[in-house]
Amino acid sequence: MNETANLTGTTQSEILDFLFLKGFTSGGSFAIWRKPLSKKLEFLLDDQEIPYKVDLAFEELPAGFIVHPFADQEDKKAYFIKSTRYFSFILDQETVKEDLPEWVKSSEDQSLTSIKAAINHLVRKKSEASCSENLQADEKSHFMRLVQHGVEAIDAGKLEKVVPARTKLISVPENFDLGNALLQMLQAYPNSFVNFFHIPKVGTWVGASPETLIKTGGDHFYTMALAGTQKAIGEHPLKSAAWTQKEIEEQALVCRYIVDCFKKIRLREYEEHGPKTIMAGNLLHLRTDFKVDMKATRFPQLGSVMLDLLHPTSAVCGMPRKEAHEFLQENEGFDRSFFAGFLGPVNIEGETSIFVNLRTASFKGEKAILYAGAGVTEDSDPEKEWEETELKCQIIGKFIQTPST
Numbered sequence: 001m002n003e004t005a006n007l008t009g010t011t012q013s014e015i016l017d018f019l020f021l022k023g024f025t026s027g028g029s030f031a032i033w034r035k036p037l038s039k040k041l042e043f044l045l046d047d048q049e050i051p052y053k054v055d056l057a058f059e060e061l062p063a064g065f066i067v068h069p070f071a072d073q074e075d076k077k078a079y080f081i082k083s084t085r086y087f088s089f090i091l092d093q094e095t096v097k098e099d100l101p102e103w104v105k106s107s108e109d110q111s112l113t114s115i116k117a118a119i120n121h122l123v124r125k126k127s128e129a130s131c132s133e134n135l136q137a138d139e140k141s142h143f144m145r146l147v148q149h150g151v152e153a154i155d156a157g158k159l160e161k162v163v164p165a166r167t168k169l170i171s172v173p174e175n176f177d178l179g180n181a182l183l184q185m186l187q188a189y190p191n192s193f194v195n196f197f198h199i200p201k202v203g204t205w206v207g208a209s210p211e212t213l214i215k216t217g218g219d220h221f222y223t224m225a226l227a228g229t230q231k232a233i234g235e236h237p238l239k240s241a242a243w244t245q246k247e248i249e250e251q252a253l254v255c256r257y258i259v260d261c262f263k264k265i266r267l268r269e270y271e272e273h274g275p276k277t278i279m280a281g282n283l284l285h286l287r288t289d290f291k292v293d294m295k296a297t298r299f300p301q302l303g304s305v306m307l308d309l310l311h312p313t314s315a316v317c318g319m320p321r322k323e324a325h326e327f328l329q330e331n332e333g334f335d336r337s338f339f340a341g342f343l344g345p346v347n348i349e350g351e352t353s354i355f356v357n358l359r360t361a362s363f364k365g366e367k368a369i370l371y372a373g374a375g376v377t378e379d380s381d382p383e384k385e386w387e388e389t390e391l392k393c394q395i396i397g398k399f400i401q402t403p404s405t
């Protein structure tokens with residue numbers, strides 16, 4: 001078939017289908033993402049079947065996509081999908097047929113319905129064997145006790161803040177359309193890092209994270225303190241938002257945590273902006289931005305040094321970090337796997353953007369597991385924290401559960 005004729009009128013959804021099919025049938029690992037406020041959808045693939053791991057000193061790495069679980073790793077390494085093949089396109093351009101490289105279109109003789117059917121089959125089949133057999137923590141009563149227990153640990157002076165999480169198991173509908181689901185997330189969450197990755201036998205995840213862990217590009221390093229959650233209501237939710245003392249303190253603790261990390265490496269020159277209210281999906285958060293000039297401070301490795309120091313931040317674990325981590329391991333009752341870990345593109349066109357893996361779901365055959373946590377301080381109410389996790393689960397859950405058109 002003539003290449004141009006075949007691709008006439010190629011829609012974004014069709015390109016996504018080509019990319020998913022290419023990724024799943026390559027036998028290797030792949031990632032698809034769009035950075036916050038960007039129009040560029042990016043895809044990379046490494047057809048190596050055996051997952052590849054790297055040290056966190058990402059400045060030395062080739063271009064790729066890094067994925068790290070929540071828990072500290074004994075080998076101090078992260079998964080890394082090398083950019084053996086890379087393709088990007090601008091989302092609001094009508095047609096990109098001329099830009100589609102030959103290797104993306106390897107499935108050109110398939111009709112679109114059979115491509116969709118193939119992807120629907122592949123996402124289930126390829127996600128069956130992911131490594132962690134996750135114990136479920138879906139029970140409301142379990143989570144409510146966990147929050148209560150957290151409040152008691154704070155009252156007893158053992159912790160300052162802790163961020164317990166839960167899971168929610170949902171069925172992947174029979175007519176699930178992964179490409180369309182991702183497209184809908186891209187449209188719904190322009191401020192978020194919309195992402196998908198598949199690493200054979202390790203994990204198949206989709207998400208829309210509002211939280212940058214670290215970003216480097218040119219001479220600049222950037223991180224943020226994101227915490228405090230409320231539902232966005234009314235016509236001007238950003239303007240009308242009012243925050244309680246609990247939420248203000250909760251977010252201030254995350255700022256303090258970041259400043260403490262700077263202090264550990266004797267970094268004194270940084271810009272701090274905020275906190276301001278931001279919108280992520282239908283939720284509002286408080287955010288403070290931190291920026292460092294790596295050249296002026298003579299700190300070219302600041303990105304990987306801070307990555308190591310920051311993760312897991314008190315936005316997703318707690319304070320003090322060690323005690324909060326132990327509390328979660330003892331009481332949470334499930335393996336967070338990649339939830340609240342970090343992920344993102346590394347050394348692509350001189351930039352690295354690594355996000356906290358929030359508002360996310362992992363596929364497991366016919367099912368998907370949604371994950372969400374909520375920051376607990378001494379004033380927390382278990383019922384409210386549960387509702388917050390329900391809202392957070394819905395951010396991705398609604399695009400998996402609603403049969404696509």
Ligand SMILES: C=C(O[C@@H]1C=C(C(=O)O)C=C[C@H]1O)C(=O)O
Pocket residue numbers: 163211226227228229285315316358359371372373374375376392
């Ligand atoms: C833990 C999550 O989110 C984090 C916790 C927040 C909070 O406690 O208010 C807000 C934003 C994130 O830093 C999650 O989305 O699951």
